[in-house]
Each structure stands twice: as structure tokens, then as C-alpha cells.
Amino acid sequence: MEVHGGACSSATPHSEEEMELRRGPWTLEEDLVLMNYISSHGEGRWNSLARCAGLKRTGKSCRLRWLNYLRPDVRRGNITPEEQLLILELHSRWGNRWSKIAQHLPGRTDNEIKNYWRTRVQKHAKHLQCDVDSKQFKDVMRYLWMPRLIERIRAASANSNATESVADYGNLAAGDQTFETGTGWGGLGEIVKPGPESPATTVSSSGAAGYEVAEKLKAGEAIQLSLPAQIGCGGGLWPEPSLPSPGYAYQALPELEQYWGLGGEISDNLWNLEDICYLQQ
């Protein structure tokens, strides 16, 4: 790693004091300058890059702008159900290791995942009046939210044609009303209660778990919402379910259906502590 100087360092016309740094939102012109410079010189050495490109920004700011916004392979827009599932799984394993989690979601940035977690997941915990790190909330994620996501992926794959890519499921993430009215909860039990007659596929701990899950669902395989014993601390996602059994949750699901809301967006539904207590009775 080259940390000092740069090709144009001697040509730097301004001292640090003379060069007042810009802050706040980037302008289109700045974006173009940064993109043009990187396309011809490559990325890295951000401080000298900022100077050489004539940008009145810190190297840090340039790096962030490039990585989170301008990079050609960056994916923006709705987080798909597959990605949500993967984020939930990986966060349960690694905690707030956003960059590590982002490595397993192609095109997604750590910043975007972090924002997703804070705005969606933590909001959900707030509605439930429990801490996002609490066992209770983790159980909700594991036994209600994740199966729901899996069911959604299933529904999406059923509605899609054979040539549709997995990534395209993002289009179904919001507002697929037909799912709500046309799909019951019956199929969910098998997802977490694999019997000998229907062996389940354990959600993979590999990097592409979300996409792997999607492919398995497309193929009609059952998915088990547990991690291999060697993963995570103490042998898995949530060592001891607080619910009597995974299946128990689904016995109550018809009553809970109302709480999952009227729209397609899972996280927009109002839950409260009483709902969870009801589940645990």
C-alpha cells in the first residue's frame, strides 16, 4: 500500500489551509470529476486522488462516494426478500459487522445494509417494545419473520417464469397483494419441521446463502431455519427457542395473519408485546 505522495503530489497547488474543503451532498459535477478520474487512473490512494482530481473533498469523502454510490456494480433500490433473509441470518451470526455482511450481498454496500437494519429491523423491535438484541426479538425473527420471507420467496418463484433471475424477485418485494389474499400459512410448517419424509435443507452458512436459499426454494426444496452447530457462538443462531416448539408458532399463525398486515411489506405491520406473549402461551 502506497501511503505517501502520489503522481501529482508535487504539483499540488494549495496547502491544506488554503484549500477549503467542501462538505455535504455531492454535486453532479463532482461526481463526474470523480468518475472520470477513477476511470482513467483507477481507485485507491484517496487523499492524493482527491487532490489530483481537483476535488475539494477529503479522500475519505471521495472513497465513500465512490464505494457507496458511483461504483458501477453498486446495486440500489429495494432490498429483496432473499437479501433480507440473508441479512437476518448473517447479522444473527456476526452482529453489526456490516462490511462483512455486505461481502455476501453482491452490489450492496455496508452503508445500505446498516441503514436497512436501523430503519426496518430496529423499527420492528421498537414496535415490539423489546431490544433488537433480545432473545425475544430474535425468536420473532427466526420463527415468524424468516419463515415469512421464505414463504414470500416461494410465492415469488411460483409466480415467476423459468427464465426470471433470482435478483428479479426484488420487484415483488413491495405490495404483491395476491400473496396476502391467496396464500395461507399451511405450507410453512414443513419449513421448520422437517420430517424423514421431507428432509429439509439447512440454510447454508456459505457466502451466497440468500441466493442459495432462493434457488432451493425454486426447486421446491424445504428449508430449515437453523444453523449448523459449528456456526456462531454457542452452537447456532438462537440456542434455545423460547417458543415451546417451532411448530407451535405456526399453529397460531391463522390468528396472527392479521398482524402481518394488509400490504406486502412485512416490516410495516404493527406488532406488540402482547402478540408475542400470546404466541408463547
Added chain:
DNA sequence: AAAAATTACAACCGCAGAGGG
């Protein structure tokens, strides 16, 4: 239609680690 509240997300900050001088 307007004001207030909420949400989403881009950007900044501080810190820690790596590595060269």
C-alpha cells in the same frame, strides 16, 4: 392544501489497524 411527523439514506465522524519512513 398545508403543517407536522416519520422514514430513508447519503454523508460525516472518530477510532483502530496497517504499513512506510
Added chain:
DNA sequence: ACCCTCTGCGGTTGTAATTTT
């Protein structure tokens, strides 16, 4: 061994956009 700079990460904030009242 120490200092300095760069890089990358996670937490936080500011604000534009959207929704609700």
C-alpha cells in the same frame, strides 16, 4: 521504536422525500 498517513469500519447525524394528520 516511534511517528505519520492512509484505509476501512461502525456509529451517528442531517436532510430530502414521503406519509399522515
